[in-house]
Amino acid sequence: MRLKHLLSLLPGAALFSAAAAAIDVVQSSTTIKVSNARLNATWQKNIGAIVDLTLDGRDLLGTQSGSTGIGPYLDCYCIPTGFYTIGTNTPTWEVVSGSDGSGTPYIGVILSDTYKPTNQTFQQYWFLRGEETGFHMFTRVAYYNTATPFLRNLQELRTLFRPNAGLGLWTHLSVNDNQWAPLPSQEAMQKGVVVQDATWSLKATPNDKYVTQFSEYFTKYTFSSDWRSTIAHGMFADGSTSNGTSYGAWLIMNSKDTYFGGPLHSDLTVDGIVYNYIVSNHHGEGTPNITHGFDRTFGPQYYHFNSAPGASLTDLRRDAEALGTPGWNADFYASIEAHVVGYVPSTSRGKWSGKISLPKGATRPIAVLSADGYSFQDNAFDTKALQYWGEIDAQTGRVSIDRVAAGKYRLTVYADGIFGDFVKSGVVVAAGKTTTTSATWKEESAGKELWRVGTPDKSSGEFRHGVTPSTLTPLAPPEYLIFWGAYDFPSDFPTGVNYTVGVSDPARDWNYVHWSVFGPTPNRAEQASVNTADWTVNFALTPAQLAGRKTATLTIQLAAVKGASGNTDVLSPTEPWANVPLTAYVNGREAGTIVAPWYKSSSCAVRSAVSCYQVAGKVEFQASWMKKGWNQLVLALPENATDTETAVLTDAIYVQYDAVRLEVK
The missing domain is CATH 2.60.40.1120 (Carboxypeptidase-like, regulatory domain)
Structure with missing residues (x-):
C-alpha cells in the first residue's frame, strides 16, 4: 500500500523542490501558526502547547479542554511542589527559519520558560522540515542557583500528544506487533472500577472491543515497553471514524542517547496519550538530581503523523518505524545545531x-x-x-x-x-x-554447574504468568502485561512453589513474582501469607558430582526487587524493609543472604513489567552440606513483609527472578 508519506524521507528518493516545500508562519500576540502543504499547527502562547493540529484537513486533537486536546507539549515532575507544565509561567517565544544542506526549508518554534521561584529554565523546540508531517523535538532543562545548590530529583520529564477523547477519531493503541489493542470506549472507562493506580476493571462493559479482544483490565502500564525494542509507538485510527482513511500519531525514538538507564530502561508509551518519557522512574530506574549547574538537552525525537486510505495499523506503524534510526535526518540536525542549545554537533x-x-x-x-x-x-x-x-x-x-x-x-x-x-x-x-x-568475553564461573532455574536474560518473563500468551482473548497479550491482580498465587500454588530440578517446568511451576505476601486483588479481599514467602527447590546429586568438591556457589540474578522505596529511590528510615533480604537455606542450614539495597528497588510486576532494575548476588557455602540423593534449597523472603504505600498499589515486598544457578568446585 502506498502511504501519504514524504518521498524525500525514503533512502535514494528524489528531493522535492523548495517551492513545493514552502512553510507558512503567521504569528500574533497570542498564537503561532505554522503550516506546510499537509500539516497545520497552532501554538497558544500562554499555555505552551499546540492547541490545533490537522493533517490533510483532519483534526487530530479535538477541542481543547484543560490539559486535553493539546500537544505535543512539555511537562515535568521537577519543581519543589511536583508537576509543572512548561509555558504556563513566564514564556517567551522565538520562531527561527532557514534551509538545510539540501535546500529544504524548515521552521523552528522555540519556547523558553523560567520558573522564577527556583530559577529553573526550560526550553522546548519544535522543528517542521519541508513537507514532513511531524515535529523534530528537543528539550532543555537548566538550573543555576547557588543559594539552593541541591533542588530535588528530575523525577519525570515528558512530552505528550494528548487528544480530547471526545474527538472520536482514534481507535487503537500500538507499541509493536505483539502489544496493541483497541482503545477502550469512553463508556467503558466511565463505568470502569479502579483496582489499582491507573488501572481499571472493565467488567461492566463486557462487549467493549478492548475487553473482547485484549483484556477485561485496562492500565496504562500494559503499554509500557523497554527502550531497546521500542522504535515507534502511538495511536491509530482505522478509518471507521474518518470516512475510510486511516491515521496514525507516533512518537519515534530516532535517537536514544540522551535518555538514561540504557536499553533496559522501560516506561509508559501510549494509553490515549502518546508519550515521550524523556526521564522517568515508573519501573524504578534512577533519575538525575537537579543541582546548581545542571544543564542538559534531550533529543531529538520525532512526533510523526501519517495517513492513507484503507491502511492497516501495521502499515502506518511500519511507515513510522522506518524513520527510527539515528542516521535519519542527521544532515538536517547538523543544519539546525546553532538553534539548539546543548545539542552535540555532528x-x-x-x-x-x-x-x-x-x-x-x-x-x-x-x-x-x-x-x-x-x-x-x-x-x-x-x-x-x-x-x-x-x-x-x-x-x-x-x-x-x-x-x-x-x-x-x-x-x-x-x-x-x-x-x-x-x-x-x-x-x-x-x-x-x-x-x-x-x-x-568469558562467562563468569564458580566451578562446575549442577543446575539452573530460568534463563539468564534479565527478565522473569519465562516463568508462570510472564510472556506466555493469554488464552482468554484473540489478541493473546503476554500475561504479565495484563495486570498482576488478574492471577491468584494461592490458587496457582496452593502448597507454595515446590520446584524439582529436571522435572518441573519453569513456565508452570515457578511464578514470575516471589511475593512475601500476596494481594489483595479484585478477586481476593484479604492478603494471603501462607506458603508465599518461602520457595523450595529440590535437586538430586550423585556421588560423582560431589566428589572432591569443597565450595558450592549459588548465583541469584534478580530481574527486579520491590522494597519500601518502591520506584522512588527514597530511603525511608522507619520502614523495616527498605533493604530487602533474600536468604538461602540448604538442607536446613542458613547458607547466606543477598540484600537488595533501597536504591535498587523497582515497582516492576505491579506496573506490568518483568524486567526492571537488575540485582545479583552470590551465596557461598560448604559443599559438604549437600549429600548424595535428594537435597533441598529454600529461598526465603521475610514473612508478611509490607511497606507504606501512598499510591493505590499493593504494599507487598517481592522479588522477580531472572535465573538461579548452583555450582561446585
Whole structure:
C-alpha cells in the first residue's frame, strides 16, 4: 500500500523542490501558526502547547479542554511542589527559519520558560522540515542557583500528544506487533472500577472491543515497553471514524542517547496519550538530581503523523518505524545545531565498532556504551552522560554504532543465556574517527554447574504468568502485561512453589513474582501469607558430582526487587524493609543472604513489567552440606513483609527472578 508519506524521507528518493516545500508562519500576540502543504499547527502562547493540529484537513486533537486536546507539549515532575507544565509561567517565544544542506526549508518554534521561584529554565523546540508531517523535538532543562545548590530529583520529564477523547477519531493503541489493542470506549472507562493506580476493571462493559479482544483490565502500564525494542509507538485510527482513511500519531525514538538507564530502561508509551518519557522512574530506574549547574538537552525525537486510505495499523506503524534510526535526518540536525542549545554537533561525533568473542550459547547479544565508571542502569548519576547501544551479530561478534559523541565510555556486553556481563572501562571515542574495540568475553564461573532455574536474560518473563500468551482473548497479550491482580498465587500454588530440578517446568511451576505476601486483588479481599514467602527447590546429586568438591556457589540474578522505596529511590528510615533480604537455606542450614539495597528497588510486576532494575548476588557455602540423593534449597523472603504505600498499589515486598544457578568446585 502506498502511504501519504514524504518521498524525500525514503533512502535514494528524489528531493522535492523548495517551492513545493514552502512553510507558512503567521504569528500574533497570542498564537503561532505554522503550516506546510499537509500539516497545520497552532501554538497558544500562554499555555505552551499546540492547541490545533490537522493533517490533510483532519483534526487530530479535538477541542481543547484543560490539559486535553493539546500537544505535543512539555511537562515535568521537577519543581519543589511536583508537576509543572512548561509555558504556563513566564514564556517567551522565538520562531527561527532557514534551509538545510539540501535546500529544504524548515521552521523552528522555540519556547523558553523560567520558573522564577527556583530559577529553573526550560526550553522546548519544535522543528517542521519541508513537507514532513511531524515535529523534530528537543528539550532543555537548566538550573543555576547557588543559594539552593541541591533542588530535588528530575523525577519525570515528558512530552505528550494528548487528544480530547471526545474527538472520536482514534481507535487503537500500538507499541509493536505483539502489544496493541483497541482503545477502550469512553463508556467503558466511565463505568470502569479502579483496582489499582491507573488501572481499571472493565467488567461492566463486557462487549467493549478492548475487553473482547485484549483484556477485561485496562492500565496504562500494559503499554509500557523497554527502550531497546521500542522504535515507534502511538495511536491509530482505522478509518471507521474518518470516512475510510486511516491515521496514525507516533512518537519515534530516532535517537536514544540522551535518555538514561540504557536499553533496559522501560516506561509508559501510549494509553490515549502518546508519550515521550524523556526521564522517568515508573519501573524504578534512577533519575538525575537537579543541582546548581545542571544543564542538559534531550533529543531529538520525532512526533510523526501519517495517513492513507484503507491502511492497516501495521502499515502506518511500519511507515513510522522506518524513520527510527539515528542516521535519519542527521544532515538536517547538523543544519539546525546553532538553534539548539546543548545539542552535540555532528563534528563532535564519531563511530565505534567492536569485535566481541562471545561465550558459547549467547543469544541476542548487545553492546552498550555508557558513562565511564557506572553501570548503564546508574548513568543518571552523571548528568552529562550519554548512552548508545548496538545489536551484536551472534555469529561474527561484530557490532557498530554511529553518531557517538566524543568521550570516554564504559562498554558493557550482555546476552541471553549467559550469567553476568562483560565490562570494559575507558573506551575512548574520537570525533570524526572510528574507534575499534576487540575483546573476549568469558562467562563468569564458580566451578562446575549442577543446575539452573530460568534463563539468564534479565527478565522473569519465562516463568508462570510472564510472556506466555493469554488464552482468554484473540489478541493473546503476554500475561504479565495484563495486570498482576488478574492471577491468584494461592490458587496457582496452593502448597507454595515446590520446584524439582529436571522435572518441573519453569513456565508452570515457578511464578514470575516471589511475593512475601500476596494481594489483595479484585478477586481476593484479604492478603494471603501462607506458603508465599518461602520457595523450595529440590535437586538430586550423585556421588560423582560431589566428589572432591569443597565450595558450592549459588548465583541469584534478580530481574527486579520491590522494597519500601518502591520506584522512588527514597530511603525511608522507619520502614523495616527498605533493604530487602533474600536468604538461602540448604538442607536446613542458613547458607547466606543477598540484600537488595533501597536504591535498587523497582515497582516492576505491579506496573506490568518483568524486567526492571537488575540485582545479583552470590551465596557461598560448604559443599559438604549437600549429600548424595535428594537435597533441598529454600529461598526465603521475610514473612508478611509490607511497606507504606501512598499510591493505590499493593504494599507487598517481592522479588522477580531472572535465573538461579548452583555450582561446585
